[in-house]
Structure formats: structure tokens, C-alpha cells
Amino acid sequence: MSELSIEWPIHLTHLGGTWQVTGSCHLWHLNAQQTVMIDCGAFQGITQEDDLTPYVDVDSLAAVFITHAHLDHVGRLPQLLALGYRGPIYCTAATLALMQLVLGDSLQLAGIRDESALTAFNTLLARHVVLCEYGQTVDVLPSLSVTFEEAGHILGSSYLCFDIKSLHKRVVFSGDLGCRNSPLINDPTPLKRADLLVLESTYGDRSHGDRSQRTQQLESIIKRAVVDGGAILIPAFSIGRTQELLYEFEQIWHQHACSKDTDFPEIVIDSPMANKVTDIYQHHEALWDATSRSRQAHGRHPLDFSHAHPVDEHSLHLALVNRLKSTAEPVIVIAGSGMCTGGRIINYLDALIEDPRTDLLFVGYQAQGTLGEQIQRAATGDVVTINQQKRKVNAQVYSLTGYSAHADQDELLAFIGNAEFPVQAVRLVHGSAPAQHTLAEKIRQQFSIPVTTTVATEKP
Template identity: 75%
Template sequence: MYQHNSYVPLSYLGMPMSRIELHSFKITLNSDSTMTATTIDWPIQLSHLGGTWQVTGSCHLWRINSQHTIMIDCGAFQGISDNNELATQVEVERLKAVCITHAHLDHVGRLPQLLALGYRGPIYCTAATHALMQLVLGDSLQLAGIKDESALAAFSRLLARQVVICRYGVPTNILPSLTVTFEEAGHILGSSYLCFDITPLNKRVVFSGDLGCRASPLLNDPTPLNRADLLILESTYGDRLHGDRSQRITQLEAVIKRALSDGGAILIPAFSIGRTQELLYEFEQIWHQHQDAKHINFPEIVIDSPMANRVTDIYQHHDSLWDEASQAKQSAGRHPLDFRHAHRVGEHALHLTLVNRLKSTAEPVIVIAGSGMCTGGRIINYLDVLIEDPRTDILFVGYQAAGTLGATIQQAAAGQTVIINQQKRRVNAQVSTLAGYSAHADQSELLAFIGDATLPVGEVRLVHGAAPAQYALAEKIRQRFNIPVTITAETATP
């Protein structure tokens, strides 16, 4: 079980827990309302149905009172054998609102189950999150074996009927005396952290969702925090710092030039949402810088991922959310996500044709394909036929979880064998890893999110991080800000 219903101070740090105890505030509604009255208690009562001692399955229940509950995110567990069952953990009849921070599967993957349980209330999110969420959940349902197009379309219509689009910086009433304001989180397009204001008590509870790194391509930096009496903060990289992001393009260019000298293909496993678009942005920058160079003949780029191509369309449709630099490039006639050297592959037959062609010719080309950790998707077929060719370069631009094919290849010594498509393949390709590609804020940025707040943060609860990351970040928060911290990993059972 992944439930946590009480505040647990960091006793091992010898830190006192201080909270302001306030009485419930009661409001009587108009006679035409479906609810006759509501109360909001402080301190708030939270249950975490995931995202406690791990970085997946984010789902948080806020018990407003005995009759009313709201949910923040409804994510699926990924990569581990956890129970995704909601039926025994959520009383749907008491659930009055669902608020979604962003469209990654570990934050939205259990929404189909919630709707199947009968939830028909509002689902609050940004427009970009809604668009991406439709893709992510449709793909997830198909992978789960639901192939019937009419059933998938019916789910999409049901989801759309319940979604309430929220704009950044604009408060939305979700219950009497409770509003939510979506603020930019800089993690992926449309991502948000959520500011809940309990208006009668003048209290603010903030859920960070996943916070992004500063200076990420295309995306604005996270909006500075104004205030939080309680901050529920992610801690994915709470115990580490990212590599030097300023050198990414230089390193990427060096790999490309080396691969050109080999005359083979560059294979880049990449996630469809965020990472593929970052790569396209940086490739366009490299190509633009060398557009007049006669001595460099850069290879073509193939984006062989139907999902990534649809996501890129959504990124382009919502270009008003891009950062100033990206919008300026587009205004100047440059198209960071759609330039002449980038080519999309959609149909599976065309994918197979390209795989067989590269198997025969090994011509220079850059292939971006999913999945990002080589656990499936079209990248597998490319690896299968090209990993034994010493002219091939395999470039990892993201974390490879233990046990995945990506991690196995990344750690393999030259000539070692790996299993691909149930066949032994020798790793003769050159394998490289570029640092600095992460969509999550690191420790310094998480601390800055707290420290740069307009008003001092009152209390922090850490979620969405492994236990070592939570403990390390909690220690830093205590040292720097001297505020109460709760570690959810302490009270969750792995």
C-alpha cells in the first residue's frame, strides 16, 4: 500500500514540527447547488497512492472533509510490479475534482481506470496537457490490448467532456472556498505546478508536479513561486546535480562529425514527449550554424516514431507557449521543429523499408526513434540490424533504468553480446552518452524554487523520489531554510 495520512517530522534531524492549528471553516451553498455545505480542514489530510518512495505512479488524494475529496494527478506505475488498482483506494462518489499537472503516463495513466469506476466530475488541466494526454492515453490503451477504434474514440470523447481547460496564472474555482491556479513548470509543454488557495483561511497549498530545468529548449523556465504554506515537492534528482547543459550542442556536434567520418548511422533512442523535440531544436541550431560550410555534409535526420511526430505537431500548434528565443527564431523564418533536413516516418511499411535499406547500405543518417530506454518501439529493429556494424553510433541522451535494454547496451563492453528480438547481438557499434539531458530540476534548482519564493515557504512534503534523494534534499532544505520537512518514503512500504 502507498498511503500516508499524517505528518512525520524529520526526527532524525532533531527538527521540531510546528503547524498552525485552525478550526474548520464551513460554508453553506446556494439552494441550487448539488452540495449543501462543505468544510476545509487545516492542516490538510493527504493520502499518496503512488509517487512516495519512487518516481512513478504519482497520485495524491486531498481529503477536504468527510464528504469531499480532490485528486492531484492520476498516474500509472511504470517499470515495477506495483498495484495500479484504484477501486479499493478511491471513493469515487466523494471525489469532486481531478487536477492534472502534465501529460506523462506516470501522472495520467490511471485516468481510464478512474473513468471506468464511474468518475464523471471535472478534470482540470491546460490545453496543451489535454492534447498530449489524449495521445498518451490512447497509445497506452492500445498497448493494453484495446484495438477497437470505436471504443478508443468513445473514451476520447468522454475524457474531452470532462476536461476543464485552465490558463496559466488564472485562478479557477473548483469548490466553494477553494481555487486552483496553474503555473508554468517548465517540464514538458503545458506542464504546471498547482497553487490551491483556501480563501477563507488565507492558506495556500502547492503541488509541484514535475519541475523542469531552467534554460530548456523551447520551454519557459518555471514561474517563480509566490508563496506556499505547504509545498508538496518532487524530489527525483534531490540528491544530485545535472551535467553542464551549456555544452550539449557542442558535444552533439562532435558525435555527429565523428559518425560522419565512420560513414554509418547514428541511432538515438528518445522519448516521444519532450526529448525528441529538444533534439530537433538542437539539430536545427547546428545545421543553421553550418549552413554555409561547404566542407561539412550533415546527414539527414529521420524521426521514426508516429507518437513523436504527433507530439511535435502539438508542440507546433501551441507555439505560443514556447520561450522567447524559440518564438524569435520562428518569426525570423526558422522552424526549430520542422526544417528541411528532418524527415518523418509514419507508416510501418516505410519503417521496415528504411531498416532494410540501412542494413544493406549503412549510409550516414541520424535516426531518432522510441522507446527512450529501448524497451520496445521501432528503435529495436534498427538496433537489431545495425548494432554489430562498427560504423554505427548509438547515442543515449537520457537516463537508462536498470534492467532495460538501453542500460545493458550502455554498460556493455566492446564485443559483448546483448539480446535483441530474442537474438544474441554483438555490440560492435560505438556507444556514447550525452549528459545534461533531463526534464527534471536537479537539487540546486529544487532548492532555488523554495528559496526564490516571494514569501517564505512554511512547510515541505517530499514526493516523487527515491528514499536517498528525499533524505538528501530534506537535509539541504533544513540547513538552508530551517522549515519542517516530511519524507513520504519514511512511511511508505516498498
């Protein structure tokens, strides 16, 4: 837990998203009787106490605001509702749709299998949601209003602009900011003003480099992989990354069709969650960027084209794994999870990673200690453990950069620097110690404004 007090009356308590990039949950103590919460995320990939009980008094909690539907921003909502919270939960319509899917899946993984219980939870959640549109100012309390602005991270993602009416001050929570020029999603809306900006810092110490050629790089790798004659495996996260890949594969397929080149392999999306997310993305095409909507209007379908085939049933998944193990026929398989920590990609790796005709393409960051990271740094013939079995990495392994849903250091600095009115102070969250410290120093150098971090000397 980390607290902040500055010269004008504001008191924030951070219940996650401080020294790490997970568990985002921020309490804003408006006064002695009222608090509001911004995000209610679960901790992922680390050992961390996530019990809200010692810190949250649901009787004084006036409202909850959700920036987007990733589990590390919404995963503790079931606990909050179980504690008796029955106040409003503000979010966009797309976030609600994705959030219900994500939380339903999380509850099932936690052992709640009863369909009536899951339906009851979704009904309870929806009953308390207040849907907000981008750019619309909503009065939350007599003293506080909020405006949701597009964050460009995933579908429906937002940064939140709170206006304290009596003080004429604006506090902005960035949530997770996206990269510019990402497929399907609009760029983040430029910041207007902030007296205090609570800013994510995931990539505060690095740059993504040139992203403009990534479709060509993807095509080049696929062409090389086709020569090998085996399956092409792509581990990918269900929300955002899979949809970006489909968008870019449709572009590649379109170009091949125009040139009458038919050698490009079929694509299988073997992830029930990703297929459901894709349906939600298609339902909310009004939120797509102009290029995507133009393609749709001209008869192209960036997320639903004839050479992409969803696989949902587990029996079909197992049949495909066994078929590819025996035939090694060329096919592109997109499957979860993105870091090979679970999901259906594990069965493909178990069956195919020892076959030198297999190509494995990483399109996202592989965290230290994950199976994906072990494979990524393995030399040919090195051994990794998959499904409790030792397997040699004989597959061809590629890593394609440029696929990040988070703004890098340059984009975070530009978000501050391009504000219509100068940002007055910054509070960094959602970043490792090196990322926060590096970004803080850059902000001080460029803008000469106060910056504080949430990096604790000891982990909370």
C-alpha cells in the same frame, strides 16, 4: 499508500509517487464528504498494485487536477472514468492534447484496438476537462481555488497553487519541475508562496552539471560519428526529448548552412508517436520560449526543417532498417523508446549494433535492467539480447549528459529559496529513498523549515 497530517487541517493520501518516481496520484481529503485528486498516474517499470477501487470513492471526489501528460501522471484516468467519475478534470489545453494521444496509445497497448471505443473514450475525457490558463485563478469549490503556473517540464506542464480560503493557506503541488534553459519550453514560473509545498525529488541527490554546452557536444559527437560512415542511432522519448533534439539539430543545421558545410547527414524521426507530439508542439507555439518564437518569426522552423524527415508507416520503417543494414549510409535516426525497452529502435539495434560503423548515442538516463543500460555499460564485443537474439555490441556507444526534463538538486532548492514569501513546510514525493533523504537534509540545512518524506519502510 502514505498519509500526512500536519498542525493545520490538511489530510493527504498518496497512492503513488512516494518511494519511487512513478505512479503519481495524490488524494486530498478536504473534509469527511469531499476529496480532490492531484494527478492520476500509472506505475511504470515496477510491479505495483494500481487499482484505485479500495481508495477512491468517486461519489465524494469533487475534482481532478492534472499537472502534465506523462503516463506516470495520467495513466489511471481511464480506470477512474470506468469507476464512474464524471466530475471536472482541470488541466491546460496543451496537456489535454498530449493526454489524449498518450492515453489512446496506452489503451491500444492494453489491447483496446476498436477505433470507436478509443474515440468514445477521448470524447468522454474531453467532455469533463476544464481548460486552465497559466496564472488564471479558478474557483473549484466555495472553499478552494486553484492557479496553474508553468512548470517548464514538457509542453503544458504546470505546478498547482491551491488556496484554502477559510484558512488563508496555500498548498502547492509541484508536479514535475523542469530545468532552466531547456530548449523550446519556458523556465518554471518562480514560486510566490506556499504554506505547504508538495515537491518532486527525482534528482534530489544529484546535479545535472553544465548544460550550456550540450549543443556543441552533440555536434562534436555527430561529426566524429560521421567519420565512421554508418548510421547514427538515437533512442529518445516521444514527448519532450525528441522535440529538444530537433530544436538543437535545426540550430546545428543552420550554422552548417551559413558556413556552406554540407557534410551533416539527414535526420529521420522514426516514431509515429513522436511525430504526432511534434505536431502538437507546433500547434502550441505560443507556449514556446522567446528564443524559439523569435526564430519562427524570422523564417526558421525549429521543429520542421528541410533535413528532418518523419517516418510513420511501419512498412517504411522496415524498409529503412533493411536499407541501412545493407548500405550503412550515414543518417541520423531518432526512434523510440528512450531506454530501448520497446519501440522501433529495437529493430535498428537488432540490425545494426554488430556493425562497427554504427554509432549509438544515448541522450537520457538508462534505468537499471533496461536494454539501454546493458548496452551503455557493455564493452566492445560484449553480448546483449535483442529480439530474443544474442547480439555483439560492436557499435560505438556515446552518452551525452545534460538532457533531463527534471530539475536537479540545485534547481529544486532554488525553487524553494527564490519564493517571494518564505515556504513554510515541504513534503517530498516522486523520488527514491536516497533522493528524498538527501534533499530533505539539504532543505533543513538551508531553510530551517519542516520537511517530511513519503519514503515508506516497506513498499506499499
